[in-house]
Amino acid sequence: xxxxxxxxxxxxxxxxxxxxxxxxxxxxxxxxxxxxxxxxxxxxxxxxxxxxxxxxxxxxxxxxxxxx
Numbered sequence: 001x002x003x004x005x006x007x008x009x010x011x012x013x014x015x016x017x018x019x020x021x022x023x024x025x026x027x028x029x030x031x032x033x034x035x036x037x038x039x040x041x042x043x044x045x046x047x048x049x050x051x052x053x054x055x056x057x058x059x060x061x062x063x064x065x066x067x068x
Contacts, residue, residue: 017055
């Protein structure tokens with residue numbers, strides 16, 4: 001059975017991992033875009049969905065542990 005502690009750790013992990021990955025993509029992409037490299041927008045635009053997908057993947061992994 002999944003405990004409250006595991007759900008808390010899932011939320012913390014998803015939040016930290018999502019903000020790190022999304023923030024890194026956003027920072028590097030905006031840095032490139034401001035300097036004139038339009039390829040930076042390829043990093044900026046999917047930054048939020050990718051960081052959300054990381055949390056979703058972590059939640060799916062935890063949900064597999066639930067009994068049927």
